[in-house]
Amino acid sequence: MVKKFLLPIIVVMSWVIAEDAYERHCVPCHAPLPTSLQRMFMNYLLVYGGEHNFKAALKHYLRYPSKDISVMPDLFIDNFGIKEKSTLSDKELDEAIDIYWNKFKVFNKLK
Amino acid sequence: MLVLKNKVTSSLLKSEKKSLSRFLVLYTAMVILMIMLLSVFYYQSQEKLMLAQERAILSKYAYIQTKRLKVLHHFFDEKTTYPRDPRFRSAIYDNEFAKIFSLIEEKNIYFDREIYIAGNMIHFIETLDNYYLGARYLVIEVDNDTGWKTELWKRIFGYGSVIFIFFMLFGFYLAKLFLKPMRDSIVLLDRFIKDTTHELNAPLAAILANIEMMDMDVMAEKNKKRLARINIAAKTVSTLYQDLTYLTLEHERRNEDELVEIKPLLEDRIEYFNVWIQSKKLECLMDMEDVALVIDKRKVTRVIDNLISNAIKYNQRGGTIGIELREGMLVVWDTGIGIEKEKIPFMFDRYMRFDESEGGFGIGLSIVKKILDEYHISIEVESEIKKGTRIIIKW
Numbered sequence: 001m002v003k004k005f006l007l008p009i010i011v012v013m014s015w016v017i018a019e020d021a022y023e024r025h026c027v028p029c030h031a032p033l034p035t036s037l038q039r040m041f042m043n044y045l046l047v048y049g050g051e052h053n054f055k056a057a058l059k060h061y062l063r064y065p066s067k068d069i070s071v072m073p074d075l076f077i078d079n080f081g082i083k084e085k086s087t088l089s090d091k092e093l094d095e096a097i098d099i100y101w102n103k104f105k106v107f108n109k110l111k
Numbered sequence: 112m113l114v115l116k117n118k119v120t121s122s123l124l125k126s127e128k129k130s131l132s133r134f135l136v137l138y139t140a141m142v143i144l145m146i147m148l149l150s151v152f153y154y155q156s157q158e159k160l161m162l163a164q165e166r167a168i169l170s171k172y173a174y175i176q177t178k179r180l181k182v183l184h185h186f187f188d189e190k191t192t193y194p195r196d197p198r199f200r201s202a203i204y205d206n207e208f209a210k211i212f213s214l215i216e217e218k219n220i221y222f223d224r225e226i227y228i229a230g231n232m233i234h235f236i237e238t239l240d241n242y243y244l245g246a247r248y249l250v251i252e253v254d255n256d257t258g259w260k261t262e263l264w265k266r267i268f269g270y271g272s273v274i275f276i277f278f279m280l281f282g283f284y285l286a287k288l289f290l291k292p293m294r295d296s297i298v299l300l301d302r303f304i305k306d307t308t309h310e311l312n313a314p315l316a317a318i319l320a321n322i323e324m325m326d327m328d329v330m331a332e333k334n335k336k337r338l339a340r341i342n343i344a345a346k347t348v349s350t351l352y353q354d355l356t357y358l359t360l361e362h363e364r365r366n367e368d369e370l371v372e373i374k375p376l377l378e379d380r381i382e383y384f385n386v387w388i389q390s391k392k393l394e395c396l397m398d399m400e401d402v403a404l405v406i407d408k409r410k411v412t413r414v415i416d417n418l419i420s421n422a423i424k425y426n427q428r429g430g431t432i433g434i435e436l437r438e439g440m441l442v443v444w445d446t447g448i449g450i451e452k453e454k455i456p457f458m459f460d461r462y463m464r465f466d467e468s469e470g471g472f473g474i475g476l477s478i479v480k481k482i483l484d485e486y487h488i489s490i491e492v493e494s495e496i497k498k499g500t501r502i503i504i505k506w
Contacts, residue, residue: 049242
């Protein structure tokens with residue numbers, strides 16, 4: 001009887017503990033889209049370059065999404081539209097963006 | 112007269128050489144500085160020319176590398192190998208100057224310049240319009256072929272030497288041109304001083320000889336005093352005459368060194384100045400040993416005369432003059448006005464006089480120093496204001 005409830009509880013708890021802000025708030029919404037998060041990262045990088053610019057631009061877009069400042073092609077926006085304003089707190093947003101940057105940054109990946 | 116003329120010429124040449132060498136040193140320094148500046152400008156212009164030629168090639172390399180970065184950017188999820196080229200090395204930096212990836216050897220990059228030489232390399236900085244892989248700056252590095260530099264140095268030294276020789280010849284001609292009026296005026300002045308000095312000798316010798324010959328016994332006391340004053344005045348002028356003669360003629364004469372007994376010489380010179388010593392009521396203390404020195408007698412006489420005459424001249428009435436002679440040392444001291452400590456180092460300078468109340472040109476001690484330096488003899492001065500001065504000569 002104990003064994004029957006204990007296993008699912010342990011699985012759910014470990015999922016909750018392991019999940020970070022990026023996984024929680026970004027991945028679920030982007031998963032159905034045809035463009036990967038890495039592709040979007042490279043689009044941002046192409047326009048904004050350095051880490052500071054990149055993070056500031058991304059944060060601004062997440063707070064105030066607009067077609068004019070989007071780095072995605074018009075065809076993509078026409079098909080999938082503009083995302084809704086983020087309701088995350090500054091702390092959560094910064095944390096998610098930091099994880100996103102560290103996950104896909106080019107530094108130390110070239111050989 | 113012929114001898115005098117030769118001495119005039121040689122004296123002139125000496126002073127002329129001094130001025131000429133000073134001018135030439137300054138002129139040479141200026142010419143070298145000018146050639147160095149020209150060389151720097153020429154070097155910089157040639158370097159710029161070389162870099163301009165290199166810029167075209169490096170710009171082409173940058174264009175090729177940018178295209179490769181563009182491809183890598185779009186396929187970054189599949190491929191992460193940085194594009195390499197055997198013709199050049201490259202590196203990419205983001206807009207915060209953080210290094211994204213680098214193959215270049217030189218670590219210091221100057222992002223504010225477009226092209227520059229860094230050690231043995233040439234760096235070309237391309238600012239990218241699209242930040243492929245997040246890169247804003249693409250640095251292209253190639254080895255700097257130093258052949259142009261060797262050729263350039265050869266040219267600089269070659270042309271530099273020709274210009275230097277030309278300017279030196281011109282400078283020499285210029286110096287002679289400028290020195291001519293100076294030479295003429297020096298000849299005139301020198302001849303005037305020598306002739307005047309020469310003309311002083313005969314009357315001065317006549318005055319001194321006649322004073323010696325005068326019969327003092329039949330003379331009234333008042334006249335004796337007057338005669339003594341004439342004697343002192345004549346001897347003062349005589350000492351000055353000797354100094355001027357030494358300055359204008361004697362120092363160019365070859366030394367006639369001989370073994371000179373210093374003690375009898377000192378006694379003789381004290382005797383010579385005796386009338387002056389008596390007139391100032393000075394007490395003369397002499398403590399002398401028999402000492403001999405290999406020296407030119409005329410020169411050592413100039414030294415002794417100047418030291419004794421100074422000891423008399425700057426002494427107070429009723430004071431004391433002391434002369435101590437030991438092996439390797441002569442001390443002349445007085446109880447005169449003394450000299451301030453800070454002025455002691457300057458008292459051997461020519462025309463330097465600290466007490467205007469007494470006569471003289473301020474050349475005596477400069478002659479003393481000159482003679483002693485010539486014989487490598489040291490001179491020390493100890494002095495205290497209103498107490499006196501000790502001059503110690505050691506050999």
